[in-house]
Amino acid sequence: MNRHIFYPKLLSTLKMGYGKKMLTQDILAGIIVGIVALPLSIAFAVASGVSPEKGLITAVVAGFIISLLGGSRVQIGGPTGAFIVIVVGIIQKYGIEGLMISTMLAGVFMILFGLLRLGTLLKYIPHPLVVGFTSGIALVIFSTQIKDALGLEVNAIPSNFIEKWGFYFENLSSVNIYAIGITILTILISIYSSKWIPKVPGSFIAILVTTALVKIFTLPVTTIETIYGSIPSNIEMHLPMIQWSQIPSYIEPAITIALLGSIESLLSAVVSDGMIGGNHRSNTELIAQGVANIITPFFGGIPATGAIARTATNVKNGGRTPIAGIAHAMTLLLIMLFFGPWVKWIPMSALAGILIVVSYNMSEWRSFKGILKTSYFDILVLLSTFFLTVLVDLTIAIEVGMVLSALLFMKRMADQMGLQQEVDKDVLENDDKLPEGIKAYEISGPFFFGSARNYCNMIQNVHPKTKILILRMRHVPFIDATGAHHLKECLFDLTHKGVDYRISGTNEAVKKELISMGVESSKIYDHFEEVIK
Numbered sequence: 001m002n003r004h005i006f007y008p009k010l011l012s013t014l015k016m017g018y019g020k021k022m023l024t025q026d027i028l029a030g031i032i033v034g035i036v037a038l039p040l041s042i043a044f045a046v047a048s049g050v051s052p053e054k055g056l057i058t059a060v061v062a063g064f065i066i067s068l069l070g071g072s073r074v075q076i077g078g079p080t081g082a083f084i085v086i087v088v089g090i091i092q093k094y095g096i097e098g099l100m101i102s103t104m105l106a107g108v109f110m111i112l113f114g115l116l117r118l119g120t121l122l123k124y125i126p127h128p129l130v131v132g133f134t135s136g137i138a139l140v141i142f143s144t145q146i147k148d149a150l151g152l153e154v155n156a157i158p159s160n161f162i163e164k165w166g167f168y169f170e171n172l173s174s175v176n177i178y179a180i181g182i183t184i185l186t187i188l189i190s191i192y193s194s195k196w197i198p199k200v201p202g203s204f205i206a207i208l209v210t211t212a213l214v215k216i217f218t219l220p221v222t223t224i225e226t227i228y229g230s231i232p233s234n235i236e237m238h239l240p241m242i243q244w245s246q247i248p249s250y251i252e253p254a255i256t257i258a259l260l261g262s263i264e265s266l267l268s269a270v271v272s273d274g275m276i277g278g279n280h281r282s283n284t285e286l287i288a289q290g291v292a293n294i295i296t297p298f299f300g301g302i303p304a305t306g307a308i309a310r311t312a313t314n315v316k317n318g319g320r321t322p323i324a325g326i327a328h329a330m331t332l333l334l335i336m337l338f339f340g341p342w343v344k345w346i347p348m349s350a351l352a353g354i355l356i357v358v359s360y361n362m363s364e365w366r367s368f369k370g371i372l373k374t375s376y377f378d379i380l381v382l383l384s385t386f387f388l389t390v391l392v393d394l395t396i397a398i399e400v401g402m403v404l405s406a407l408l409f410m411k412r413m414a415d416q417m418g419l420q421q422e423v424d425k426d427v428l429e430n431d432d433k434l435p436e437g438i439k440a441y442e443i444s445g446p447f448f449f450g451s452a453r454n455y456c457n458m459i460q461n462v463h464p465k466t467k468i469l470i471l472r473m474r475h476v477p478f479i480d481a482t483g484a485h486h487l488k489e490c491l492f493d494l495t496h497k498g499v500d501y502r503i504s505g506t507n508e509a510v511k512k513e514l515i516s517m518g519v520e521s522s523k524i525y526d527h528f529e530e531v532i533k
Contacts, residue, residue, distance in 0.1 A: 005115060005283050008069045010322040022320065029319030030327020033076055036201040036313050037063075037328060038335060040358070042224075042343065043351040044079040045302065047144055048087035050096070051228045052343055053336070054300050055079050057235055060333045062304030065292040067325025071284030072269040074276060076310040076325050077292060081358050082264055083257070083303045085140050085394050090253045092159065100240040100297040102250045106257035110290030113262055119282025125263055126409075128382040129401040131367045136389025136397065138362035141355055148352035151179025151221060161390050178219045179349040182210045186353025201313075203354045210350040211342075224351075225344035233340030235299050235333075256395040257293070257303050265289050265306035275315045309361065377408040410448075434532075437467035447479040447510075452486040459490050466499055470531050474505030484517040491519065504528045 037059050045055025059078035066077030090099045113119065140161065146168050147157060153174050158164050189206035197205065214221060224231065269280040285306070292304050314324050371382045381404055388397035434440060439462055443455060462469055479487070491501050504525045506514065515521050525531045 005117065006287050007071075007281060007284055008288070008322070009071055009073050009281065009284070010068060013073060013321040018321070018323075023323065025318040026321055026324040027327045029314050029317040030324040030329075031331050032199070032201075032317045033310050033314045033319070033324070033328040034331025034335070035204050037076070037078055037307075037310055037332060039201075039203040039207045039351070039354055040307075040310070041079055041332070042346065043354045043358070044081060044084060046224070046348070046351055047081075047084045047141065047355055048079075048302060049091050050087070050099075050302060051231070052224055052346075053231050053233075053340070054302055056332055056336045056340075057299050058296055058301035058304050060235070060329050060336065061299050061301055062292040062296045063332070064326055064329035065295060066288050066304070066306065067322040067329065069284075069288035069291055070322065070325075071281030071286075071288065072272060072306070072311075073278050073280070073321055074272045074311055074314050074319050074324065075265070075269055075280070075285065075306045075322075076314050076328055077265075077289070077304050078307055078310065079302055080264060080305055080307050081141055081355070081362055082134070082137050082260055083305070084144070085137050085389075086253065086256055086260065087302055088144075088159075089393065094250070094253070097240050098250065098253075099302065101242060101247070102253040102257060103297045103301075103303045104240075104294045105247070105250055105254035106261065106303065107290040107293030107295075109254060109258035110262055110286050110293060112290075113258065114283040114286035114290065117283055119262075119266065119286050126378075126381060126401075126405045127367075128371050128378045129385050129398075129405055130263065130267070131364050131371060132382045132385030132401060133389045133394060133397050135363050135365070135368050136386045137394065138359040138364075139390055141362070142359040145352040145355045145359070148222065148348040149179070149183040149356065151176025151349060176221060176349075179221045179347070182214070182219075182221060182347050182349040183353040183356070186210055186350045187357055190354060190357045203357070206354065207346055207350055210347055210353075211345050214347050215345055219347075222348045223344065224346050224348065227348070228344070231340050231343045233337055235336075237298050238300055240297065252395060256398065258290075259398060260394075261289055261293065261303060261305035262286055264308070268306035268308040268311050271308055272311050272315055275312065276320065377412060381405050381408065437465060438470065439466045439468075440470040440472060440528075442472040442475070444475040445477075447473075447476050447483040447487065452483040455483075456486050456490040459487075460493065462494070462499060469494060469499055469501045470528070471501065471503045472505050472528055473503060473510060474528075476506065476510055479510045479513050481513070481517070484513045484519075487514070488517045488519050502531045504531045 038056075041055035041059040042052040043055070045052050045058070063077045066075060070077070087099060090102055094102065143161060143164055146152075147154065150172075152168070152171050153176070154167070154171050158167050186206040189209060190202040193200070193202040193205050213219065214223065265285055266282055269282070269285055272278070273280055289305060296302075296304055310328075314328070319325070368382070371378050381401060384404055385397050385401035388400055441459065447455060459469070459471070494501060502523050502525060503514070503519070505528060506524060511524055514524065
């Protein structure tokens with residue numbers, strides 16, 4: 001495979017020299033991140049509708065692979081909150097087997113993204129769209145935790161967002177005061193414990209404290225054991241039953257997982273680059289994420305991606321190479337093997353408290369508020385994506401958000417190009433400098449399908465006495481097939497009206513496109529002065 005497409009950062013960092021001091025630093029950072037990831041992995045799994053060990057397995061297997069093969073020095077991989085909504089929806093529709101197949105298929109798509117060098121393109125997902133679906137996911141996660149946070153003894157909660165909240169209000173009479181107390185205590189410890197114990201993650205302390213309280217005082221609250229029974233402390237392989245005839249039905253959820261995972265991973269890598277002054281390899285990272293998502297389901301895992309919060313924790317605690325990510329995976333594996341049976345005592349309300357804090361941190365409310373003060377176009381993309389994520393479906397939200405962003409971008413470009421054409425037309429129509437009967441227009445900016453019609457309408461409205469029209473295209477960086485076709489039709493129409501034309505200043509790519517569409521090469525000049533002569 002081409003080294004420029006796939007070249008893991010682990011190889012390059014080891015080649016640069018790796019000493020004992022750096023190894024110690026990476027291992028310590030990995031242990032801390034492993035402790036941070038423990039409650040989060042369990043909470044994300046439970047919120048996704050799968051058993052707790054599946055979250056730990058994902059963090060161990062996918063976390064190891066992503067660090068081993070990835071294109072970032074400090075990326076930490078594993079289950080994330082962004083996938084909760086997707087996983088719940090897939091399980092409800094296709095079951096656990098369907099989730100496994102969708103995840104593996106998503107891994108294939110991510111590898112293809114990397115091989116096709118789409119890593120750079122995925123960085124250009126519009127910010128309002130990212131904030132819209134991230135904030136929407138945060139609100140959905142928060143809404144799914146109300147049952148456990150209040151200790152409601154109910155079943156069959158509606159999946160629809162509005163119906164779900166109506167159901168909660170109808171069952172407020174069954175709240176458990178002990179569960180509410182544990183939820184509040186978990187939130188407070190998660191937020192404020194860092195002031196007194198900065199080196200130990202607040203969520204981990206909260207799990208220890210609340211589990212001890214429930215066990216010592218035998219508090220009447222729901223625990224992991226109540227729902228899932230004993231938690232296995234080993235990892236086993238499981239081969240999914242693949243019915244090849246049903247593969248097409250998994251393409252849509254797989255693409256959603258692949259897109260969201262790719263976007264989140266690359267955003268995390270970009271953030272970590274800024275923290276360490278590094279430069280990740282986006283295509284290598286996508287391939288590594290793809291391999292991780294293909295392999296992890298065989299061990300019972302769920303979709304994985306780069307985790308921004310855990311990656312930032314890694315950097316802040318001194319992690320500087322992929323060894324730290326491998327140490328994080330090994331730490332979780334040891335915890336699972338030797339302390340797995342204790343996980344069953346964790347109260348569900350404590351996990352709800354942790355996820356409420358996670359959803360608040362995911363909400364990006366400051367960015368959301370800031371975008372509401374910007375242009376109408378950005379606000380439309382933000383709110384459309386947000387409400388579709390919350391009220392309809394994340395897959396539809398991403399699809400609509402992408403299409404809407406592209407359409408609005410094209411409209412803004414077309415509007416701007418039309419304005420520039422008017423300004424330049426006034427400037428260049430100067431009869432004192434050009435012979436009588438000759439007019440010159442200048443086109444500035446991309447000549448693409450969104451702006452082609454506006455340009456052609458202006459060109460066709462030339463002065464009635466014009467005999468020769470000169471189009472200056474020195475500031476046109478590219479022209480697409482639609483633009484070239486419309487321009488050719490417009491110029492041929494002018495020719496039938498008795499107006500000849502010349503084109504000047506095109507770059508080689510634009511010239512080649514025009515000629516391929518039927519514009520005569522003899523009428524295309526490199527410089528404006530040549531046309532005048």
